Amino acid sequence: MAAEDIGIDLGTSNVLIYERGKGVTCNEPAVVALERESRSIRAIGEEAYKMIGRTPANIVAMRPLRDGMVADFELTSSMLHYFVVQTIGKHMFSRPRAVLSLPSGINEMEKRSITAIMFEAGVRRTQLLDRPVAAAIGAGLNINDAYGSMIVDIGAGMTDVAVLSLGRMAVSRAHKLGGDHFDEAIIRYLRRKHNLLIGERTAEELKINIGSAMPRSEQLYTEVTGRNLISGLPKLMRITSDEIHEAIDEPLTALIEAIHGALEETPAELAADVFDSGIVLSGGGAQLPGLSEAISTALNVNCRVADHPQTCVAVGCGLTLENMSEFGRYLNDGRKHN
Ligand SMILES: Nc1ncnc2c1ncn2[C@@H]1O[C@H](COP(=O)(O)OP(=O)(O)OP(=O)(O)O)[C@@H](O)[C@H]1O
C-alpha cells in the first residue's frame, strides 16, 4: 500500500476516509450548502451541516444522498471530489489507490461515474467493497473462517444485515431503515402528542441525548424549542426519555424484525455459529444506548456493539488495502484508469 492509499465510506449522512498509517482522518457530514438560484456551492461537510434548517432564503443545505440512494448525483460527485482532494492533496507522480464502500442503492452507472470522479480527484484505481464485508473487517470479525458471523450495520438511511462465512455473504439484506427513520419517528410522535413541530436536527439531538432502546432506570429530561402547531408560535417544552423511548418503538421493532428475518433465512449450520458467537452491530445507529440489549432480549441471541462502530466501514476499506493478500479477493472490480 502506498503511503497515500485511502479507504472511503461514502455514507448517506457521513463520509469517512481512512489513510494508511494515520487511521480515519476525515469524518464529515455528507451535506452540501448551495445557493438556491445559481446552485453554486457555498459549503461542504461540517460547515454545511451547521446550516441545516438555519439558512437564509437564498441558501439551501442538503444531503445529496438519502435512504441509501443518490438523490443528487452532481452534488454527490462534487462532495466526494472535495473530500478526496482535501485528504490526498495533489500528487504529481504517484497517484494513490482507493477502496470505496457505497450505499447499497447505487446503480451500476452511478458506480462507474463515481470511479471516474475518484480518478479526476487524483486516485489511480478505485475498487469497491461490499458494505457488510467492510463493516465486518473493520469490526475485527474473522470473515475468512468457515464459520458464520452476523454483522448488522445501522447507518442513517440503511441497515445492512449479513451473515458471512469464508468471506462470502451467505445472507445479505439491505433495509431502508436507519437513524433517519428514528429521527422521523420522534418528529411524528411530538407532533401527534404535543402538537409540537421540531426539525430534523433537533430530533437527532433528542435521540442522541436522551434516546434509549431499553427503558431507562433513571428518567432523563431535556428542553426543546419547536413550533406549536395550533398557535403557530415557538414553544419551549420539556421532553422525557420515556417519551423518546416510546417514540422510537416502531423503527426499533422493524430493526429487530429485519434481524429476525435474516436469521430465519440463514442456513442451519451458520445460524448455529451466530447463536454461539453473537451478533455484532456497527454504524452510527448502533450507538443508541440499550440497542444491543434490546436485540438480545427480543431474539435471545447475544449481541454486542463493535468498538468504534461508526468508523468500521472506513477502517474495513483501509485494512483491505493494507492486507491485500488476506482481503483483496473480496474487492469488486472498479474501473482501472491508466
Ligand atoms: N449516540 C447515538 N445514538 C443514536 N444514534 C446515533 C448516535 N450517534 C450517531 N447516531 C446516528 O447514526 C447515524 C449515522 O450513522 P453513520 O455515520 O454510520 O451513517 P451513514 O454511514 O452515513 O449512513 P448509511 O450507512 O445509511 O449510508 C445517524 O442517523 C445518527 O443520528
Ligand SMILES: [Mg+2]
Ligand atoms: Mg454507513
